[in-house]
Amino acid sequence: MSQTSKKVRLFLAVLAVVVGVFMIAAAPILIQTSLDRIMTALVKVSAQKPAYASGITLFSVLYPLYRGIIFISGITLIVIARSIYKGREWTFPVGLLASAFPASGGMFMMLPYVSFVDGLPLPMLVSMTGLLFFFCFILLRRVNKLQKLAQFLTLTFCGIMSAHAFVIAVGGMRQTLTRPEKPLYSGIEGWVLAWSSPVQFISVILLFIAIYKIAARKVEGWWMAVIAAVSLVVMNIPTQIIRTLRTDATSVDYLIGAGLSLVLLVILLLPKFKKALFEEIES
Numbered sequence: 001m002s003q004t005s006k007k008v009r010l011f012l013a014v015l016a017v018v019v020g021v022f023m024i025a026a027a028p029i030l031i032q033t034s035l036d037r038i039m040t041a042l043v044k045v046s047a048q049k050p051a052y053a054s055g056i057t058l059f060s061v062l063y064p065l066y067r068g069i070i071f072i073s074g075i076t077l078i079v080i081a082r083s084i085y086k087g088r089e090w091t092f093p094v095g096l097l098a099s100a101f102p103a104s105g106g107m108f109m110m111l112p113y114v115s116f117v118d119g120l121p122l123p124m125l126v127s128m129t130g131l132l133f134f135f136c137f138i139l140l141r142r143v144n145k146l147q148k149l150a151q152f153l154t155l156t157f158c159g160i161m162s163a164h165a166f167v168i169a170v171g172g173m174r175q176t177l178t179r180p181e182k183p184l185y186s187g188i189e190g191w192v193l194a195w196s197s198p199v200q201f202i203s204v205i206l207l208f209i210a211i212y213k214i215a216a217r218k219v220e221g222w223w224m225a226v227i228a229a230v231s232l233v234v235m236n237i238p239t240q241i242i243r244t245l246r247t248d249a250t251s252v253d254y255l256i257g258a259g260l261s262l263v264l265l266v267i268l269l270l271p272k273f274k275k276a277l278f279e280e281i282e283s
Helices: 006-048 050-086 091-116 123-139 145-177 188-215 219-246 253-269 271-278
Strands: none
Touching (some): 006 050, 006 091, 006 123, 050 091, 050 145, 145 253, 219 271, 253 271
């Protein structure tokens, strides 16, 4: 950060405050409004289709949970803004993680909104605001071009996978909670959802930690991202096959997750990128 020009650091510091204020003042209202609209729609839908009833319980817990995380992330950006301006290197991983939460969480909250509510998806505003700071923080710093490219691709795909894995984890849990044979399981098509969702959730945690660690140039972050990517590939491919063959499901969400995880894995395994992420290269 100290090599980045004073003007750029000032811009990033001001942006951190602006985004932080949005996350603590505007985002909570947008999230609550989104939740109210989704709940209203789900009450009507679940009356006709009981399988959607579990969404009422899950979203009423997960939306407020992400709102709390996003609120604290906004506080974080405001608190570290002065240190960003001073060029403190530790602010890079902290700021990236703080902006990754609204970017990923907003994407998760946007999909149920699009599914059940007409009009502009309000959570998209939360996601785009987080992404704005996330991308600016990576791209505006003065570092070696290869290092910047490696960080941009690696950290962006870690963020994409954290959002996608969370979405299908919640989807699998929703279906598990409303299975007709509850509390029993129908067979392998029921088992695989109960197996998949925890793997998705744990991978999300690993990916968020990996964003922080990779940005801090700690090699353990690379290993966490690799473990998460491999876990998602190994879990998602058989899940997609079983659901396609044993149920009437037509979605390819698990196949998409496997494909995105493979892309992340390829990026992580490129020797030049790994070297750029963790070794000092002359700018």
